[in-house]
Amino acid sequence: MNRILHMKKSTRTSLFTYTLVIVAYLVIQLLRNVREGGVGSVLEGQLIPICAYVTMALALNLVVGISGELSLGHAGFMSIGAFAGASASAALQGAVESAPLRLALAMLLGALFAGVFGFLIGIPVLRLNGDYLAIVTLAFGEIIKSLVTNIYLGVDENGFQFSFLSNKNQLSETGIELIRGPVGVTNSERISTFTMGFVLVLVALVIIFNLVNSRTGRAIMAARDNRIAAESVGISVTKYKMIAFVTSAALAGAAGTLYGCSQVTFTASKFDFNQSILILVFVVLGGLGNMWGSVIAAAALTILPEALRQFADYRMLVYAIVLILVMLVTNNPTLWNFIARVREQRQEKKGGAEQ
Numbered sequence: 001m002n003r004i005l006h007m008k009k010s011t012r013t014s015l016f017t018y019t020l021v022i023v024a025y026l027v028i029q030l031l032r033n034v035r036e037g038g039v040g041s042v043l044e045g046q047l048i049p050i051c052a053y054v055t056m057a058l059a060l061n062l063v064v065g066i067s068g069e070l071s072l073g074h075a076g077f078m079s080i081g082a083f084a085g086a087s088a089s090a091a092l093q094g095a096v097e098s099a100p101l102r103l104a105l106a107m108l109l110g111a112l113f114a115g116v117f118g119f120l121i122g123i124p125v126l127r128l129n130g131d132y133l134a135i136v137t138l139a140f141g142e143i144i145k146s147l148v149t150n151i152y153l154g155v156d157e158n159g160f161q162f163s164f165l166s167n168k169n170q171l172s173e174t175g176i177e178l179i180r181g182p183v184g185v186t187n188s189e190r191i192s193t194f195t196m197g198f199v200l201v202l203v204a205l206v207i208i209f210n211l212v213n214s215r216t217g218r219a220i221m222a223a224r225d226n227r228i229a230a231e232s233v234g235i236s237v238t239k240y241k242m243i244a245f246v247t248s249a250a251l252a253g254a255a256g257t258l259y260g261c262s263q264v265t266f267t268a269s270k271f272d273f274n275q276s277i278l279i280l281v282f283v284v285l286g287g288l289g290n291m292w293g294s295v296i297a298a299a300a301l302t303i304l305p306e307a308l309r310q311f312a313d314y315r316m317l318v319y320a321i322v323l324i325l326v327m328l329v330t331n332n333p334t335l336w337n338f339i340a341r342v343r344e345q346r347q348e349k350k351g352g353a354e355q
Helices: 009-032 041-067 074-091 099-125 130-149 194-212 215-225 227-232 237-260 273-286 291-307 309-330 333-354
Strands: 151-156 159-164 176-180
Touching: 009 041, 009 194, 009 291, 041 074, 041 194, 041 215, 041 237, 041 273, 041 291, 074 099, 074 130, 074 151, 074 176, 074 237, 074 273, 099 130, 099 194, 099 237, 130 151, 130 273, 194 215, 194 237, 194 291, 215 227, 215 237, 227 237, 273 291
Parallel strands: none
Antiparallel strands: 151 159, 151 176
């Protein structure tokens, strides 16, 4: 116990977040094995989306909370990962029989594609600041959605066939249509599992915590706190912001693959502006730069709309009211001052007891 108390605050936060995720996974797995009174049908159907949205919240928090830039286009990276990963999974179905291995390869490919797009988009975008950057990332998110809507991709024994705007592919009888334009991906095999989602969340946490606590992470936060001071000591602000942006995009792509491979059918319209705002809500509610807060907020707000479905037409109204109340409580200075005073009193009592 003393060793934990004497650890750096960042190390304690990392251990707490890892423990939180692992305990939640074990509890849910135990409940899933209980025949009566275990995980309900609502939660069972939300387990994989929860893991995908938690990863998305962590990825966006790296940009918004750690890097200090407002991005409104992360749903676009999620869509790239979803379509690229689902297409790769379908194309590898005959060559790779193991579903977990095929999903892992698809997630790597989805992360790679999203990371490449993040790099290309980041070249012009990261030279902007504030509202300008937010508007441009929003535009890029909508551009990506429009591009994906007009892609036709298929594969047969002769290889991949690609066309844009209209379906000009001439597949053989054994060919597979991977992406069908506005129809999106159809009849996809559902290979995503809750365990793979849990592994993805842990991988995302490990990557983010190691990045934040490294020299690169300190440079990113220095550029966030004072751009002029950072540049004056030789820190390349654009370079380090690019590292955070590309890492975030790659994690969003992997989350998109996890989500896409859990759906039989999905279209590009799923990953629109509202999706980006929803992910941003997860980040703001959990706290900027607070990774364990993002985990809790993403999980809670993903379950809440489904849990309120019994209220029918009023469920989104109740959801909005709950969201407003939570935001008012978590951003209440009086409450935080009270918590700080309680902590100080506890520290004083511990100090007196040790003497």
